[in-house]
Amino acid sequence: MRMRRLILFLALLAFIPPLQLAGQSAPRLRGVVLTPEKSPVPGVNVFIVETLEGALTDSVGRFSIALSGGGLPATLLARRVGFRQFQRVVTATDTTGGVAITLTRGATSLAPITVQAGAITAGNERGATLTSLEVVTTPGTAADINRAIQLLPGVQPVDDGTALFVRGGDYTETKVFINEAVLLNPAQLLTPSGTFVGTVDPFQLDGIFFSSGGFGARYGNALSGVVGLRTRGAATRHAATLGGGLAAWSADGALRASEHLTLRVAGNRNDLSPFLRLNSNPRGFAPPPRGRDLSASATYTYGLAGEVKVYTVDQTNVIGIPIDDPGFRATFDSDVASNLLVATWKDVRGAFAPLVSVSRSRLDRREGFGAFNLNAGQDLRTLFGQLSWERSPGTTLRLGAEVEHLVSDMRGSVPVGDDRRPGARTAVWRIDRPGTRTGAFVEGDLQPLPTLRIVPGLRADRSTLTGRTTLDPRVNAAWQPGGALSLTAAWGIYHQVPDPLFYSDSLGRSGLPSMRAEQRVLGVQWGEPSTTLIRVEAYEKHYRDLSLLSRDNLVATDGVGRSRGMDLFFKGRIPGLDIETRTTLNLLQARRTAPETGTTTRAAFDVPRSYSFIAEKLLPRGWRSALTWRTSSGRPYTPVASAAFDTTSDIWVPRFGVPNSGRFPDLKRLDLSASWYRPLRPGVQSVLYLSLSNVFDRDNTQGWKYSDDYRTRTPVRSIFNRSVYFGASLIWQ
Amino acid sequence: MRLIPSLALVAVAATSLRAQAPAGTARWADSIHVLLSMDQVRLGTDVDQAIALAERVLSVTPNDGVMMHYKGYALYTKAGRMIGSGAKEEEIKALLEEADDILERSASLVKWPETPALRSAVINQIIGVSGMMAGMRLGSTADGLMDDAVAIGPDNPRVFMLRGVSAMYKPKMFGGGMDKAERDLKRAVELFANDMPASPKPRWGHAEAWAWLGQVYAAEKRVPEAREAYARALALVPEYGWVKFRLLPALDKGKS
Numbered sequence: 001m002r003m004r005r006l007i008l009f010l011a012l013l014a015f016i017p018p019l020q021l022a023g024q025s026a027p028r029l030r031g032v033v034l035t036p037e038k039s040p041v042p043g044v045n046v047f048i049v050e051t052l053e054g055a056l057t058d059s060v061g062r063f064s065i066a067l068s069g070g071g072l073p074a075t076l077l078a079r080r081v082g083f084r085q086f087q088r089v090v091t092a093t094d095t096t097g098g099v100a101i102t103l104t105r106g107a108t109s110l111a112p113i114t115v116q117a118g119a120i121t122a123g124n125e126r127g128a129t130l131t132s133l134e135v136v137t138t139p140g141t142a143a144d145i146n147r148a149i150q151l152l153p154g155v156q157p158v159d160d161g162t163a164l165f166v167r168g169g170d171y172t173e174t175k176v177f178i179n180e181a182v183l184l185n186p187a188q189l190l191t192p193s194g195t196f197v198g199t200v201d202p203f204q205l206d207g208i209f210f211s212s213g214g215f216g217a218r219y220g221n222a223l224s225g226v227v228g229l230r231t232r233g234a235a236t237r238h239a240a241t242l243g244g245g246l247a248a249w250s251a252d253g254a255l256r257a258s259e260h261l262t263l264r265v266a267g268n269r270n271d272l273s274p275f276l277r278l279n280s281n282p283r284g285f286a287p288p289p290r291g292r293d294l295s296a297s298a299t300y301t302y303g304l305a306g307e308v309k310v311y312t313v314d315q316t317n318v319i320g321i322p323i324d325d326p327g328f329r330a331t332f333d334s335d336v337a338s339n340l341l342v343a344t345w346k347d348v349r350g351a352f353a354p355l356v357s358v359s360r361s362r363l364d365r366r367e368g369f370g371a372f373n374l375n376a377g378q379d380l381r382t383l384f385g386q387l388s389w390e391r392s393p394g395t396t397l398r399l400g401a402e403v404e405h406l407v408s409d410m411r412g413s414v415p416v417g418d419d420r421r422p423g424a425r426t427a428v429w430r431i432d433r434p435g436t437r438t439g440a441f442v443e444g445d446l447q448p449l450p451t452l453r454i455v456p457g458l459r460a461d462r463s464t465l466t467g468r469t470t471l472d473p474r475v476n477a478a479w480q481p482g483g484a485l486s487l488t489a490a491w492g493i494y495h496q497v498p499d500p501l502f503y504s505d506s507l508g509r510s511g512l513p514s515m516r517a518e519q520r521v522l523g524v525q526w527g528e529p530s531t532t533l534i535r536v537e538a539y540e541k542h543y544r545d546l547s548l549l550s551r552d553n554l555v556a557t558d559g560v561g562r563s564r565g566m567d568l569f570f571k572g573r574i575p576g577l578d579i580e581t582r583t584t585l586n587l588l589q590a591r592r593t594a595p596e597t598g599t600t601t602r603a604a605f606d607v608p609r610s611y612s613f614i615a616e617k618l619l620p621r622g623w624r625s626a627l628t629w630r631t632s633s634g635r636p637y638t639p640v641a642s643a644a645f646d647t648t649s650d651i652w653v654p655r656f657g658v659p660n661s662g663r664f665p666d667l668k669r670l671d672l673s674a675s676w677y678r679p680l681r682p683g684v685q686s687v688l689y690l691s692l693s694n695v696f697d698r699d700n701t702q703g704w705k706y707s708d709d710y711r712t713r714t715p716v717r718s719i720f721n722r723s724v725y726f727g728a729s730l731i732w733q
Numbered sequence: 734m735r736l737i738p739s740l741a742l743v744a745v746a747a748t749s750l751r752a753q754a755p756a757g758t759a760r761w762a763d764s765i766h767v768l769l770s771m772d773q774v775r776l777g778t779d780v781d782q783a784i785a786l787a788e789r790v791l792s793v794t795p796n797d798g799v800m801m802h803y804k805g806y807a808l809y810t811k812a813g814r815m816i817g818s819g820a821k822e823e824e825i826k827a828l829l830e831e832a833d834d835i836l837e838r839s840a841s842l843v844k845w846p847e848t849p850a851l852r853s854a855v856i857n858q859i860i861g862v863s864g865m866m867a868g869m870r871l872g873s874t875a876d877g878l879m880d881d882a883v884a885i886g887p888d889n890p891r892v893f894m895l896r897g898v899s900a901m902y903k904p905k906m907f908g909g910g911m912d913k914a915e916r917d918l919k920r921a922v923e924l925f926a927n928d929m930p931a932s933p934k935p936r937w938g939h940a941e942a943w944a945w946l947g948q949v950y951a952a953e954k955r956v957p958e959a960r961e962a963y964a965r966a967l968a969l970v971p972e973y974g975w976v977k978f979r980l981l982p983a984l985d986k987g988k989s
Contacts, residue, residue, distance in 0.1 A: 044786055045789065047785075047789045052790060054786075054789055056785050235877070236881070237873060237876060237880055259881075304838075304841045304842070530823075530826075644972050679904070682908030733873035
């Protein structure tokens with residue numbers, strides 16, 4: 001034993017310079033580290049930059065450094081997480097008098113501030129507000145990304161659909177990007193009361209960014225909100241999943257072809273027929289919603305941060321929904337096919353981070369109801385490039401440009417007047433005009449102080465459809481005065497080119513200008529996303545140059561609008577019960593020009609109050625249970641004031657009251673879910689899940705069904721009656 | 734009394750660290766190795782000194798992948814010490830997440846099998862403190878990293894040691910279990926016999942491997958084998974505080 005100790009002793013001696021063994025005492029630099037209030041700061045790393053000699057402060061803030069490695073003067077540095085870095089030159093006199101260091105609270109050096117007004121992130125990266133799993137397992141969302149986003153602050157539940165109505169804006173004002181490419185159809189299976197499902201399989205995503213306003217200059221052609229989706233990239237090992245449920249089957253696989261290359265494929269097939277047979281078919285869907293999607297991706301990674309990713313998805317969806325219109329009954333039919341191919345390249349080369357995305361997407365829509373008929377084909381090609389330059393810590397400059405070329409070939413017929421029956425008089429229209437929008441932006445990302453982040457930016461866009469150039473200055477700021485508190489603010493001008501359909505001479509006119517919004521956001525946030533987080537934001541938006549489609553399918557121009565409100569988001573755990581909760585409260589007042597009258601009135605999507613509460617608890621033996629409770633004001637509608645019989649067309653013609661002066665009853669809904677996670681053998685796991693939607697079977701009126709003479713009306717209930725869903729997944733990884 | 738010469742030795746070694754001039758990554762890696770060796774003896778704040786030293790070096794050479802590895806290892810060591818000590822879950826998780834971040838960066842700069850193995854161990858600890866949902870989310874990443882580590886270091890004792898330790902805490906149905914832990918840890922101690930990496934390559938783990946193997950035996954009530962394994966650990970690090978003051982007394986009391 002003694003011999004071993006001797007060996008260890010000799011081994012350690014190898015690290016000791018000869019001078020030390022000779023017993024010479026080196027000069028020492030002593031000192032103390034205090035806060036401005038004179039409290040000692042323990043655990044501070046105090047060191048000489050030139051030699052790296054240093055020490056940690058003790059419990060009373062004292063330190064002592066032996067200066068044997070170099071002469072004085074030298075640079076002394078003191079660092080500790082939660083405090084601003086201290087630096088000064090020390091000279092020989094400091095070795096006698098000692099050094100007093102005052103550390104002020106704040107971020108060490110320039111820890112990046114990630115808080116942004118209006119923004120919520122979901123993903124597996126740290127700092128994300130929600131994990132991907134939290135999003136896709138929210139009860140009542142049917143693992144649909146759009147439905148999950150609807151439960152985030154700033155999104156109003158306007159109808160049964162998956163469209164995103166953000167802070168008093170129409171759903172067409174929120175753009176969805178996938179791997180930086182614009183998605184032509186962010187919602188699928190169109191019905192008159194909303195879209196049925198979102199576009200993207202949530203299990204193929206590993207990051208979601210949602211901004212309900214105040215977003216930066218990188219995003220163009222969006223008035224209200226943006227959703228950024230990032231598909232999964234490199235896998236750490238081969239994996240596969242097989243899933244089956246009451247209305248859908250899915251399979252996906254990841255092949256780690258090499259250390260640098262991952263290939264993924266996924267397929268989904270959904271058909272609500274068995275679901276509707278089990279739970280009843282409240283709207284008499286014929287055919288019931290059904291569709292399929294196939295996606296594939298290849299991700300090549302290299303170096304420190306280099307990645308090339310190619311992603312493609314191909315989808316089809318059909319739905320038929322009977323509608324009782326006074327005077328006739330018909331089915332609204334929708335048949336949609338779409339595909340997308342997007343390639344992205346990103347890298348970090350020293351201080352520069354390039355990002356390039358190129359995409360092509362195609363959307364074909366066929367819709368018909370009575371005299372209304374639409375055949376639309378859209379082909380979109382985009383090129384986006386951005387270069388970030390981190391000039392110094394806390395100073396990043398971003399330059400970017402994009403080109404979008406949209407070819408719309410739309411043709412169809414819309415009823416003229418009140419007769420919407422098949423064979424009624426229609427206006428036939430066609431538009432096949434291509435539109436190109438080019439945009440460029442410059443944005444700074446500055447941290448002039450460790451606690452302050454300012455993101456000023458300017459973007460310019462020009463569209464061949466509008467024939468004009470728009471300039472959008474924007475600024476976003478976050479200040480972290482101390483602790484977990486952040487104050488945020490944003491202001492900006494936003495433009496969006498109207499729907500190409502509006503440039504048809506039979507519906508609208510050529511040369512419509514870009515629609516414009518001015519947004520102001522003010523917020524406060526406290527806490528950490530991984531534990532407890534509370535966020536309150538107030539906002540105001542002013543719209544002008546709006547192009548709006550009237551009930552008679554005519555485009556009204558020069559519309560104005562205003563929305564103001566506040567949203568609150570709380571995420572935290574109920575102490576003692578280990579229940580994770582999320583609470584969202586949205587307050588809104590939205591007014592817009594009514595295209596039928598030209599007066600400014602309640603917007604069609606003005607939902608003054610909405611509230612959602614999500615609770616989730618992990619139980620023993622792999623069980624997990626969750627609930628979502630949501631309540632909101634009903635959306636506005638335009639009431640029928642009276643009706644007169646038109647002998648020429650042999651129908652009753654309604655006379656409408658003040659636009660959007662009626663309001664549907666409040667909506668209330670409780671959804672429950674439970675899942676059981678069970679590993680079967682090493683590398684193979686199973687998940688069984690069961691959900692019960694609209695537990696109290698509330699009607700949640702979405703419309704009125706009128707009698708032929710409009711004298712009586714009956715409510716049209718939500719498509720979500722009380723319903724059960726179950727399924728299972730097998731996971732190999 | 735036996736502790737006195739070791740503490741004297743530690744004091745001398747600590748003095749040497751203060752006196753050391755910056756002479757390249759290998760010297761700093763050696764210094765951190767010494768600090769962590771001292772930490773095994775004293776179970777004190779030497780691990781903090783090791784982290785602080787790594788931070789100092791990284792403040793001057795921020796892209797030093799070797800130093801990132803050592804900082805990650807020191808953070809993992811500290812977090813491991815805090816687990817079960819009554820420390821706040823958030824603090825442990827913050828340390829582990831910092832370790833994961835820096836080891837990920839290190840792995841892109843230095844191709845050592847120990848780095849993905851350590852990352853895998855760190856992620857398994859994150860799962861341990863975060864719960865089942867984290868396991869569903871991160872489990873395959875941890876397993877994939879360990880597969881990578883074995884692929885690039887099929888004869889690396891530290892990789893097998895870390896895989897064995899993970900197997901101890903992982904339920905059988907997730908691919909863990911004491912039998913697998915024992916197999917990997919035995920393989921590790923065999924490989925350690927001929928393990929002579931040159932600085933700055935990692936050199937840690939030999940005594941720990943015996944200590945972990947002893948714990949596997951202790952958990953299976955194989956007391957004589959456990960005692961022998963602890964003795965082998967103490968033969969390598971005579972004042973190994975963890976073995977001497979925690980594991981052996983626990984064995985004597987009949988606790989695993």
